[in-house]
Amino acid sequence: MSNSKFDIRDFRGALGHFPTGVTVITALDKDGQPIGCTASSFNSVSIDPALVLWSVDKSAFSAAIFEKSEYFAVNILSESQVDISNRFAGRGEDKFKDISYKSGLGGAPLFDGCGAQFECKTWNVYEGGDHLIIVGEVQKYTHDDSLTPLVFSKGSYAVTSPHQGKRTENTSNIGNEFLDDYLLYLLHSASSKFHKDLYPKLFDECNVTPEQWRILTILSESSAISIQSISEVAVQPIGELKISLQLLAEQELIKSTDNDVCLTAKGKILQNELFVVAKRHEESMLTKLTDTQATALKKALKAMVED
Numbered sequence: 252m253s254n255s256k257f258d259i260r261d262f263r264g265a266l267g268h269f270p271t272g273v274t275v276i277t278a279l280d281k282d283g284q285p286i287g288c289t290a291s292s293f294n295s296v297s298i299d300p301a302l303v304l305w306s307v308d309k310s311a312f313s314a315a316i317f318e319k320s321e322y323f324a325v326n327i328l329s330e331s332q333v334d335i336s337n338r339f340a341g342r343g344e345d346k347f348k349d350i351s352y353k354s355g356l357g358g359a360p361l362f363d364g365c366g367a368q369f370e371c372k373t374w375n376v377y378e379g380g381d382h383l384i385i386v387g388e389v390q391k392y393t394h395d396d397s398l399t400p401l402v403f404s405k406g407s408y409a410v411t412s413p414h415q416g417k418r419t420e421n422t423s424n425i426g427n428e429f430l431d432d433y434l435l436y437l438l439h440s441a442s443s444k445f446h447k448d449l450y451p452k453l454f455d456e457c458n459v460t461p462e463q464w465r466i467l468t469i470l471s472e473s474s475a476i477s478i479q480s481i482s483e484v485a486v487q488p489i490g491e492l493k494i495s496l497q498l499l500a501e502q503e504l505i506k507s508t509d510n511d512v513c514l515t516a517k518g519k520i521l522q523n524e525l526f527v528v529a530k531r532h533e534e535s536m537l538t539k540l541t542d543t544q545a546t547a548l549k550k551a552l553k554a555m556v557e558d
C-alpha cells in the first residue's frame with residue numbers, strides 16, 4: 252500500500268521529462284561474486300573532492316550489497332549498449348553470464364565500450380525514502396570521447412544529437428557552404444523539422460504521445476506480438492514498456508493474450524486516425540517536391556539505410 256500523495260505513475264511520468272544517461276553500477280559481494288544494477292540516477296556532486304552519487308531502490312536485490320561495499324564502479328553506457336542496460340535492469344543473479352569485463356578497484360566489473368567509467372570508494376550512504384543515496388569518491392576514471400552516450404528519456408532509450416538552434420537577425424547571414432550542402436546536416440535538419448511539427452499534431456488531434464504512437468504503430472503491423480519483441484523494436488526497457496501498455500489497456504486500445512499484445516477494435520480505429528494525421532503531415536512536408544522527386548527521395552533514403 253502506497254503512502255504517496257501523488258499518483259505514482261503520473262509522478263514517474265513527470266520525472267521522465269528529465270533525460271539522463273544510463274549507467275551500470277557494479278561491485279563485488281562478500282563472496283567475491285560480481286553484482287550490477289542499471290541506474291539512471293547517477294549524477295556528479297563535487298569537483299574537489301571528486302564526488303558522484305546514485306540512488307538504489309531499497310527493494311533491489313543488490314541494495315544491501317552496495318550499502319556495505321567499500322568500492323563500486325560506474326559504467327556509463329554508450330548508444331550501442333542497450334542490451335547491457337536491459338540485462339542489468341533484470342533482477343538477481345546470473346547477469347554476468349557470457350559477458351566479458353575487467354576488474355577495477357575492489358574487483359568492481361568494468362565493461363568494454365563504455366563512454367566513461369568511474370572507479371569509486373564509498374564516501375557515504377544516506378537515507379532517501381525508498382532509496383539509498385550512495386555517494387562515492389572517484390579514485391580513477393577513463394573516458395572515450397569517440398562514443399555517443401545512451402540516453403534515457405520519457406521511459407525510452409534515446410541518443411543525443413546537436414540542437415538545430417534558430418537563426419536570428421544577427422546570425423541569418425552567417426553562411427557555411429560546406430554545412431549547407433552536407434548530407435548529414437541536411438538529413439538532421441530535415442528530421443528535426445519533421446518531428447518537431449508532427450508530434451504536437453499527434454497529441455493535439457489524437458491525444459497520443461510519440462512513445463505511445465511508436466507502440467501502436469508496431470502493433471498495427473502484426474496480429475499479436477510479444478512484450479519482449481515490442482521492447483526490442485520500440486527500444487524501451489521492459490519495466491517502462493509494461494507501464495505504457497497498462498495505460499493503453501486502460502484506454503481499451505490494446506489487449507493482452509498470454510504474453511502477446513494486440514490492438515483492440517478501438518485501437519485499430521485510433522491507429523487509422525494516426526495514420527491519416529501522419530500521412531497528411533508528410534504530404535505537407537513534401538509540398539515543395541514533385542511526386543517524382545518525393546518518390547526518388549524515399550528510394551534514396553531507403554538505399555542509404557539498407558545494410
Ligand SMILES: Cc1cc2nc3c(=O)[nH]c(=O)nc-3n(C[C@H](O)[C@H](O)[C@H](O)COP(=O)(O)O)c2cc1C
Pocket residue numbers: 273287288289290291292293305306307308310311312313314336339340341342343344403488
Ligand atoms: C534505464 C533504467 C534506469 C534505472 N535506474 C535505476 C536507479 O537509478 N536506481 C535503481 O535502484 N534502479 C534503477 N533501475 C531499475 C533497476 O535496474 C532494476 O530494479 C534491477 O532489477 C535492479 O537489479 P537487482 O534487483 O539485481 O539489484 C533502472 C532501470 C532502467 C531500465
